[in-house]
Amino acid sequence: MNKFAQTTQEQATAAWINYLNQLRVDALLELLATQKDNLSDAISSINNALLKIDLEVVSTNRGGQKGMHGFIAEIAELGIGNARELISGQKATYTWVNDNGPVDLMRAGVDIQQKFSMSGGSFSLAAVEEHLKRYPDYVKNGGRYQIPQDHFTTVQRLHSMSPEEAGRLVSRSGKGESFKDWQRINKFFNEGSIQIESLEPSKLDYRDVQRGTYASTLESEQDSLRSTDRALRDRAYQRSRPKLEEGAKASLVAATLEGGTSFLLAVMAKRKAGKQFQEFSAQDWAEILTESGLGVARGGVRGVSVYSLTNFTATSAAVASSIVTATFGIAEQAHRLRNGELGALEFLENAEVVCLEAAIAALSSFVGQALIPVPVIGAVIGNTVGTIMYQCVSASLSRTEADLIKGYLADQRALDEELAAQYGRLVDELNQGLSNYLAVLERAFSPDLQIALRGSIDLARALGVPTDEILDSKNKTSSYFLD
Template sequence: MNDFTKFIKSNQEQAVASWLNYLNQIRIDRLLSSLRQQDENLLSALTSIDEAVRKIDFEVINSNRGGQHGMHGFIAEIAEVGIGNARKQIFGLEPVYRWVNDNGPVDLIRGGVDIQQKFVASGGRFSLGAIAEHLQKYPDYVKNGGRYQIPRDHFEVIERLHSMSPEEAGKLLSRSGDGPSFRDWRRVDAFFQQGSIDLESLEPSALEYRQAQRDAYESTMTAEENSLRSTDQSLRDNAYQESLPTLQEAASAAFTAAAVEGGTAFVLAVVAKKRAGKQLREFNQQDWLDIAGEAGLSFGKGGVRGASIYALTNFTATSAAVASSIVTASFGIAELANKLRRGEITELEFVENSELLSLEAAVSALSSYVGQALIPVPVLGAVIGNTIGTIMYKTVATSLSKREAELIERYLDEQRALDEQLAAEHLALIEKLDEGMSNYFGVLEQAFSPDMQIALLGSAELARQLAVPGSEILDSEEKIHAYFLD
């Protein structure tokens, strides 16, 4: 593979990695945006509850509005506004309720719909008696689109009783006072038999009758806050789950990477054939088989690359640029391992080439990472960074290679000259040592000769060889007589 082909493939690989990183970043950004929005949603919802509590305290409790028997009605109206708006705001929707507060025919307005709220337990009519009185005073209220809102527990009983036939009511309803009675059914049936209103004109409040009482509203609103926090956590959990990597996205990443790498290999193979001197119209069957083989192999590699980068970037703390370089180095080392098994390269060549592949992959990763940081445009920054980094690396590597070769050659020349000099000196020393040892052994042989005269002369010579002063050597009869007799 020539430098140009390696350069193109390196850019293509880092482009794929940058694109996969962009996909991951989109999911992360979407999650962070959802969480920030949910922070605002929760704050708005809790604020609606807090404002409702403050309004109940100030406008109802402190002023004793409605008195002992009517206070709960005003509490219910304000609480309905606060809770109804909060339940919308927790999902990021606009508030829908507005409290009219003018003692007129309308208590609340919800999205343009007039609502009259009735929280009445007296008379055992589940607030229907209060509705009947309101209809007598405002007979066109329902015709004009108005609706009645009653406690949730009242509505559930009315809905159940209204669905019963007289026979069912007679058989099923208790006459002992435990639960709705047949008398309750008759009251509900009589109300709807009048024909002035139907069940569709009624709706349940967010509150039960007991929850709007003076001694219960605070715990009711606290429970609603807890419910809102629970809903908020569920929404956050859903946003997190939606931001997680998926098998479908991984498959899409693998296929896209495979298509890009396979397409790049196809183009490069065609270009290589044309550079060899063949025109496109001259391509034969073998040429196209060669091109298809290279493209198919690269398609497979691209699929592995895409899936590997997706996994590394999503399930480990690895950047896309580094992940792509790891895959590239792995492919290269695997190819070198095959060559080593086939005996095409030595173990030393395998190690050296593996180190070189890893170095080039690291340079590519660092260049792409820096380029993407300096040019925060998906794909473009990585490609520009990789291009500049690769060119700089090749230039410096080539320059260093020439200088290193010159230094190594000069070092080898110096070593050869030094070896020759030391070898000559060593040989001269050995020869001198051999000569000295030969003389020494000759003198030593004379010194220990059985012939006394030869031994005497040999001993004197040995003493001279060992640098004994001449005055101390017994080499004459006079010196011997003087030494032993004087």
């Protein structure tokens, strides 16, 4: 009974660790499947933007030579903005208003007016000022202005400069921002009705949305999305890998369970000996605690070992736990051998029994978990049924029956060898056939027309095309194409 309870607890611990591992794997697979859809949606957002620009702007010459890039910028911002949300599993937030009114885009309920302009070297601020004159309440009502990313960077840098710093820009006039640029920008914010907080950068530079560059801009964005997708997948994989903290938790839980089981079994053994609880002596409790401590130690080793074997080798949890159990059992038999309690023959026989019982427990738990796919419960039920059946069978098998089983196993091994040989021959035949097929295929697609013609005829024959349907002569070829 004690042995049965111990193996059940051991396999339950292994099944629980296996469940933890499976949760991580299932979460990773689910995330990867979702990420595949995210990438597809993000790429579609870019493709839709490209198509919309081609059909609604470029082909119709919308905005003319000077204003076309503004409409391209709106649609490109829409496609890229939504794609960057979709790639990470978020909802698309941009919509295109497209009514030639005060609002170009909507982003999560926020009005956005885009201004992509090089007029007067104002970094798009002149266009913003003109829009404010037409719609003076636009900013008060929560609207925002969006200018090219490179323009915004320049505006932000010059706006933050002190007059002393700006004075040093004179020497760089013509090569970068000038002192006049600084004066113009400061005048805009000091005398106007808008603060820099009402501006935001586009995801695009001014040059990115010109008629000759928008296609390469959006294609580059697709490459960037694929790179982001790979990074997200890699991050998900890294998060799903076995962790030291989880291994320590598994070890702690296994130690607690095995220590508790050992404590209960030790108390039950004292009770079966006829002692009441109040009769337990200090020596009895010391023995119980010693056995419990050994159980805690075994459980800790089991937890670490099972977690490591299941995560870093191709070993199932049931088998991993049985390996640990067999190791403990053989170590105990080795200790008895060294102390002279066993002879060499008895040691070998006992070691075989330990390994057999561990294997029975592993197989039973594995089958039970497969038939009853409920975490832990299936393994426990499988171990219970398998162990009881093994105990019954091992106690009742006669030597004749054992010999029959041994003979059956020998027949199975012979059959395995014969099937392995047949399999090897079939693989060789398949490889030879494939090699011949590839040789014919190579000739059929040769750049040399004569070789390709003969190769095509050989390929048709190899594929079983009827002879009268193969164009292997001038007459057949002429008849096929001209008659």
